[in-house]
Amino acid sequence: MTVLDKVNDPTDIKALTPLELEELATNVRDAILNRVSQYPGGHLGPNLGVVEMTIALHKVFNSPVDKLIWDVSHQSYPHKVLTGRKEFFTDKDKFSGTTGYTDPEENEHDFIRVGHTSTSIATAMGYALARDVQGKKENIVAIIGDGALSGGLAFEGLDGAGTLNGNLIIIVNDNEMAITENHGGIYQHLADLRASKGTSANNLFKSFGLDYRYLEEGNDIQSLIVLFESVKDINRPIVLHIHIEKGHGYKPAVENKEGMHQVFAPFDIATGQPVNSSTNIVRSYNNVFLDFMEEKLAKGDNLIAINAAIPMFFGLSQFAKNHPKNYVDGGIAEQYTVTLGGAIAAAGTRAIIFQNATFLQRAYDQLNHDLALNKEPAIVIISNSQIGGTNDTHQGSFVYSQTSNIPNVIDLAATSEEDLFAMLNWAYNQHEHPVFIHLPEHTLENRPTKITDFSKPQYEVVKSGEKVAILGLGAMLEKAENVAEELEKSGFNPTVVNPFFANLLDVAALDKLSETHGLFVTIEDGTKDGGFGQKVATYLASKGIKTLVYGADTEFIDAVPKEELYNRYHIRPELMATDIIEATKESKGPNFFKKIFSK
Amino acid sequence: MTVLDKVNDPTDIKALTPLELEELATNVRDAILNRVSQYPGGHLGPNLGVVEMTIALHKVFNSPVDKLIWDVSHQSYPHKVLTGRKEFFTDKDKFSGTTGYTDPEENEHDFIRVGHTSTSIATAMGYALARDVQGKKENIVAIIGDGALSGGLAFEGLDGAGTLNGNLIIIVNDNEMAITENHGGIYQHLADLRASKGTSANNLFKSFGLDYRYLEEGNDIQSLIVLFESVKDINRPIVLHIHIEKGHGYKPAVENKEGMHQVFAPFDIATGQPVNSSTNIVRSYNNVFLDFMEEKLAKGDNLIAINAAIPMFFGLSQFAKNHPKNYVDGGIAEQYTVTLGGAIAAAGTRAIIFQNATFLQRAYDQLNHDLALNKEPAIVIISNSQIGGTNDTHQGSFVYSQTSNIPNVIDLAATSEEDLFAMLNWAYNQHEHPVFIHLPEHTLENRPTKITDFSKPQYEVVKSGEKVAILGLGAMLEKAENVAEELEKSGFNPTVVNPFFANLLDVAALDKLSETHGLFVTIEDGTKDGGFGQKVATYLASKGIKTLVYGADTEFIDAVPKEELYNRYHIRPELMATDIIEATKESKGPNFFKKIFSK
Known part of the structure; x- marks a missing residue:
């Protein structure tokens, strides 16, 4: 009988000895590996990194009276394993019983259904203000990864938190990288804070009026417990900057942090290698725009490709390496990337912005104002404009109700590679309109189109x-x-x-x-x-x-x-x-x- | 002949003596007062505060080769006066020839059509990246007021700017207040920076990897010129934190900063008092929700009213004074206020969020995810859901294409005060749905409605x-x-x-x-x-x-x-x-x- 076998609820963790807590961490890690190695699409590295932290949180705080609010919640697997949902990880037949995200309808220890980043601090502030007006006293804890810190809503949340006269604990779970490497000025600052063990006089979090503590050993359960005990029931907002290792405890995930951030095919736990080596990704429409951009650059054109932290879904990683001056990854900051693309287009350089429909909804206002109102001829290539194919936290089917109702825009849906090329080629050579091109999510066949001019609607x-x-x-x-x-x-x-x-x-x-x-x-x-x-x-x-x-x-x-x-x-x-x-x-x-x- | 009479283009400023520049400031101020005192709806305090700064900018930089990008652009009046558009301020018959915002179609010295806050840094970054890929060398200058700093996109912009290897000058025009007093942790930080004359070891802007300088005398032309000369053609991003006085040079605006931020009725320049004293605002639907909330609080209910920096448009200022624990102004941070309201509702406290349709589009994703996906029974009261009635930078007519296409929501449009009361009363007493209520923008008549239950559509x-x-x-x-x-x-x-x-x-x-x-x-x-x-x-x-x-x-x-x-x-x-x-x-x-x- 493992320690995990005895843990059916967070209260079962309270009485465990330090040695048992260590064993529990191993058990939780095994459960996560069991699921993710067999059930494609799961997040691995982020979850392995927070196993010890999650155990310490449940050891010290009293969930669900105390509230743990996970940003994005793709790192909530250990939390799920420890809150009565371990069978969804240990039992292959029950994998589909839980999603990869928190869900209040699934479990009383979850407080928000979430999948987009950077909301946790604002959400925690809401819980804190409601607690105060109700005269209650519980701890509110937001857990946000470093990658989610670049989203504007995270900063709005920090700014709001600086005004609170009450308990709020913001854990910045710093694993030195988001999905891919982080982009933005604050990542050097986080590195400086780590290097100084949190003692740097300059401190972003203190600028927002927040108290601050740093923990170097973020994968050490006892250190975590000591830290959490020291701030439990604190009467003011505080940031706990905790340095953890992404993929901790599983060598293949530590060594390949980007590749094992999220896993899309079954793999052998012993080696970390895919079970079926023939899972090649078929040639897709990505090549249409990648080839197009290469050709334009070869001709000496000025163009900049832009995306918000998801280059791998568009095959942009290699393009970025080949053309660093012609590529911007704005980090998880959709608003920024759209406004940026509009200004690049305004300045006479071709801007091609790559977005997933579900994340693009973060930038509705920027599509409307910074592209459409200004008639900037930026091109937005949109994936995931489809019915189904995702969780409801990443649903793309709403995108047309946004994109198709904005003035001055040409909003196009490609059927085939030939369509896509024709649309892109036209969009690139005109300077009158922002152009949105939705990629088809189905397999494409050869369907030549005769249309080459999309400035006026023609069927x-x-x-x-x-x-x-x-x-x-x-x-x-x-x-x-x-x-x-x-x-x-x-x-x-x-x-x-x-x-x-x-x-x-x-x-x-x-x-x-x-x-x-x-x-x-x-x-x-x-x-x-x-x-x-x-x-x-x-x-x-x-x-x-x-x-x-x-x-x-x-x-x-x-x-x-x-x-x-x-x-x-x-x-x-x-x-x-x-x-x-x-x-x-x-x-x-x-x-x-x-x-x-x-x- | 005044100095302004001789200034038809920014190049005319270059040769002016210090004394002439001082006189020019007086002339510009008079021109602004001439317009705003007679042409309702103009911004006064923000423009009076940046007269000297704008003169110094045009003295030092070479617009339009060097690019001045004004955030929100409601403080661009001096810029307009100095860039060939003075007659729109001095000649009453030509007031309607320019809007209160920058517009590239109006003048070559303007670079973006804008009216929502916090976009300038992202826009400037786009111009900077385009400049670099084109191998050019000009200065890119973003000018952002302190009030606009709370918007998430401003932080995303600062974070992005921290990655630039090139010229970018970000002017934080700090007048110690936004529209009303600022809300958020960073405002204390800006105060600390001012108190230390910019020498505080802790520095938000440096956290983003940006260079930084402080100027206390932000209404002194010569000091401004010295500062700008010292950073012209700088090869890295730098923040210039400039302390100015809102309303500077006009006593009534200095003494009544909030009241004279934006002016809605003609006033006597000598006294600052409205010309027509009978411009009372008629009783409006505001009283419906204000009375409703007062009544609920009197009964001991827990409720929190939330808005994003525009309490005056909903009559919330008095409510805020009477019930500080039941009121949150999130500052200019629409995303934050919507997510916050959802969490407050989730925590069992009634949340009523007040938004203007044009600004609410900043929070489409939060309406969709943090309210609708989570089925949080927050109430969103929406003004400006109307055809016309505004500039295109503040257009409310797109709101239904957003609000009416989100699942789980009840999206209601009130016709009358009676409708509004019935909708609000029902929404407040149910716990199943987020409820959006659009206020009518027309004068209302008495129109009793028989409908009291809006859980199912009924005409x-x-x-x-x-x-x-x-x-x-x-x-x-x-x-x-x-x-x-x-x-x-x-x-x-x-x-x-x-x-x-x-x-x-x-x-x-x-x-x-x-x-x-x-x-x-x-x-x-x-x-x-x-x-x-x-x-x-x-x-x-x-x-x-x-x-x-x-x-x-x-x-x-x-x-x-x-x-x-x-x-x-x-x-x-x-x-x-x-x-x-x-x-x-x-x-x-x-x-x-x-x-x-x-x-």
Whole structure:
């Protein structure tokens, strides 16, 4: 029987001896490795680094009365193991029983559903203010990693915390790197603080009016316990700067901190090597823009590629090494990277900003003001603009309700590599508009497009037919073609259209189509609300033309398989074909309208 | 002839003697006072404070080769006066020729159209990176006021600036207060820096890796010139912390810094007193929530009212004085205030967050994640959800395309004080949903509502008729009633509906109405794209029912009078009545649909 076998709740940790706590750390580490080595997509290095800290936190504080608030919460695995959820780590059959993030609906020791960075201090401040107004006394603890410190909301939180007259403990869990190496002036400052063992006269945290302590031995349980005991029930806000080792206790993760930050394929625990060596990533649309940028640089163009701490998802790491002057990683700071890109474009250098849809929502205001209002011809390449495929904490399906409703922008959805090239090439050579290009998340086939100018909306009729017109935006063009084939089985000959534009209507094309088509169908890879189809439907509704809009409902979707979502939203050729055939049988509008308005 | 008479361009400043520069400062100050005292809505105190600094900047640097980037740009009046735009300040007939913000389309010395805070450092970094990749050498200068330093993007910018190997001059224009007093830990730090004349060992700016200098005499032209000369062409990023006096040189503005930050009514320059003493603000919906909160506190409830540096627009200043524990001003930090409110609600205290629509777009991600994903029952009261009424830098008409497309939320638009009370009362007593309540921007009349439960969408038929149904959301209910009256003159008897909900459809009501109505009309006080009407039209289009959607186009609107916008968008009773009568005459759908799909 291991020590972990005896720990079903944090209270079980209180009575453990120092030796048992050490064994518990080993057990927790084994449980994490057991899960992450077999269940792709989990975070490894960040969790291994905070095993000792989490044990010490639960030894000293009384969760859930005392509140531990984990930033991003991708480092909450040890916390989950110690708060009644160990079977999700030790039992392979139960891996899917928990996500990689905290969730109040899952467990009383969790306080926020989170996946974006830098919110923990603001959240902890909310709990602290509520506690004070309620006359309570518990400890509020925010745990934020160094990588999350570059996000503006973290600074806003530190600034707000400096005004508190009460207990607040902010743990800066400093593992010397975020996902990749950290970017930004404060990382040198954190290094200076580490080098001086926290004694440097210059101290960012003190500038915000916060008390401060430093702990060098952040993977030593007893040192951690001593530190936490010393600040428990403190009557003012304090920062505990704790130096930990990312991947601690597992050699492959210590030696390959970036590669084992998050693991996407099963691996052998003994070696850290992937079990299946053939997990090559297939050639993707990344090469379209990487080749494009290389070609432009070879010609002597000025361009700068920008991203916010996720170069690996766009294949930008090698580009960054080859062209350091033409590459900026702004760290986890989406607002900054968008405003920066706008200014670079304003100054006459081409700016290409790479963003994930879920993180881009941090920069809505900057898209609206610093790009669109200023008409800066920056290009934003957006991944994860899709229904499903993620946890609800990283959902990309809301992106079109933001991007497609901002003025002055050309908001494009690529269907294929050829589309993507045509869009990028046009966007790069114009200077009138910010251009957003959403990458398709499906496998691409060869689909040459004839369109080379995207300055005005123009639809491409992919298949010419009659009566029913189906518009499939971006990746959904494939579904449009499939439903057309399905309808052909019932004697229909539908038209299929690639609309390219998420925000602007090709009114001439719609008018022309409506001369010979009585029913329109739109399909998009995002929410219906605020998206492409509702714009088409509204235009057609003003003329009394029947339209069916397909896309996601306005709901959070937590790791539901895509096929299940397609069923739920009827985005399957058979289901859509049935709907469409039904819709052609009658229309509330036609006879009824005539009856009502005829004299 | 004054010195200003001779200054038509910044180059004219170069040759002026010290005495002439002093006189120029007086002339510039007089020009600003001339405009602001007669042209309501202008910023006074911030501009008077930077007159000397602006003269020194243009004396030392070579604009527009060297680039001056003004944060928010509400303090750019002296810059405008000195860059060929003095007649917009000296000549009453030309006041409307310039806005209160910088605009590259207006003048080559302006580099960004801006009105939200905290973007200048990121923008300057973009210009600096573009300069370096282009192999150029000019100075890039960002000027940011102390109040704007609390916004997360300012910190992201400082953090990014710390990585630059090149020229960047960041002027922190410290006037000891923002719009109202500053809130946040860094303001004590700025005070410490001022008290130590910049010599404090602890230094926020140095923490970001930036060089730093302090100037106490920030209203002394010669001292400013010496400082700027000393850093011109510097090869690294540096912060110049310049202590200035808000309102400098004009006693009424020095003595009443908050009241004369921005001036909304003409005043007598001699006294600083309003010309027309009867400019009382009429009783408004503010009293609805102020009275509501007072009543709840009197009963011993726990609640916290939150806002981000704009208490005066909600009448919250007195509330703050009376209930300091129940009030948080987070400073200019919208992200922080939304996340904070969510956590306060999660901790069981009622949180009511007050935001202006234009600034709320800074916190889209926090609305989506920290409120909606977490289903925190915080209440967000939103002003400025309207078409027009502002500059394009402060446009509120995009708000519904954000708020109405987020899951789990109840997004409500109030028509009247009675609506507002009913919505607030319901929202306060439920614990299931974040609730957004948009305030109407029009004068309100007494319009009692019968609805007391907003947990499920339910429309209220305000006037029962037939054939044509008109839905007027929020303030636009009045327009719906007016167009109905207009239609009655042509023999129609339209139905008028208050839909209350911007995001959810009362499908049962729509179905019932569509039994006896052949044409639907929606009117909303925001953009059509992404808003309420497109949701209604999409639902009805799926049944082939004709619908007309009225609202704003997706465009930036710069201080265009509301009546002109209503004309442009046809939101006038006569124009809508004509459209509607025309629409009842024929429908593309009816006969056509039948013809196409009949065998």
